């Protein structure tokens with residue numbers, strides 16, 4: 001067991017002694033015998049340990065009777081993705097400092113320390129307002145779905161792009177960089193995360209979450225929180241579960257297949273809808289979409305060659321610089337050779353495209 005799990009026999013004995021992983025049987029010669037359930041528990045313990053949790057915290061997590069194996073896997077996955085994003089953000093911050101040093105600019109102590117605490121939006125958030133803004137046709141759908149709600153909670157609010165002006169809005173946003181970029185006069189903003197909303201049950205008429213669920217370490221827990229604090233829930237998100245999603249969009253199909261890696265283990269649309277007890281409606285993306293999210297420029301391919309467009313979309317940082325450069329170089333070549341136009345000639349006639357974006361309404 002020690003060999004399979006990549007830990008020492010001493011570690012297993014210690015886990016047994018402190019009651020963390022207690023093998024259910026002993027062989028006739030006195031060896032510890034691990035049942036499939038023991039192995040599952042050991043796997044969870046080791047995964048949480050590698051994420052940096054202390055032994056006591058791990059014991060609390062694995063002993064929680066309300067958390068089954070699948071929920072543990074979802075949680076572990078979310079935490080690992082967060083860790084990976086944080087590493088990507090740290091690389092971005094280090095690159096920025098190297099660039100500054102190469103130009104003879106000394107970074108401040110605050111900037112130097114930021115490298116180690118970098119979370120994705122702390123590193124990429126300052127590039128956001130360049131191309132990210134309210135798309136009025138999508139906003140109209142969201143506001144209609146809010147119905148007659150007077151008080152609205154906007155979770156993962158960012159710079160406040162889709163906040164309705166005619167209601168009493170409270171925003172929730174964990175990134176200080178994003179909070180700092182909210183325009184003067186924007187709704188009050190609380191520093192918190194979706195998975196743990198600091199509000200009592202049913203304290204808002206409605207809760208909304210726009211282009212943010214894919215950043216939450218535990219999307220299902222966050223969606224349940226939205227449902228807990230509000231009577232109505234409206235979520236603008238992406239359907240990663242439809243068969244052939246990769247083929248829907250030429251950018252991921254022909255240039256950036258690495259996008260698939262970002263979706264592994266992502267909850268299905270059905271699971272997300274279920275978490276809020278709601279239904280899903282397709283949202284077509286207009287050809288001239290004003291909000292520069294990943295799919296927005298589906299009929300304006302040259303836009304993806306623009307560094308500003310890419311830096312305002314987390315996908316490009318998350319796939320890493322190698323995949324990004326390869327995709328951009330290939331697209332540039334295909335645009336100049338006419339190959340892109342040839343392969344995508346049907347798009348010219350479309351005013352709006354179905355690229356998997358969905359509104360969940362409960």
Ligand SMILES: C[S@@+](CC[C@H](N)C(=O)[O-])C[C@H]1O[C@@H](n2cnc3c(N)ncnc32)[C@H](O)[C@@H]1O
Nearest residue numbers: 121156157158161175178193194210212215216
């Ligand atoms: C793509 S931006 C969307 C911002 C805004 N809703 C919009 O539509 O412009 C994603 C936002 O989700 C936030 N976020 C990341 N993790 C979060 C979490 N666990 N809970 C709430 N928001 C989170 C990020 O900091 C970022 O501001």
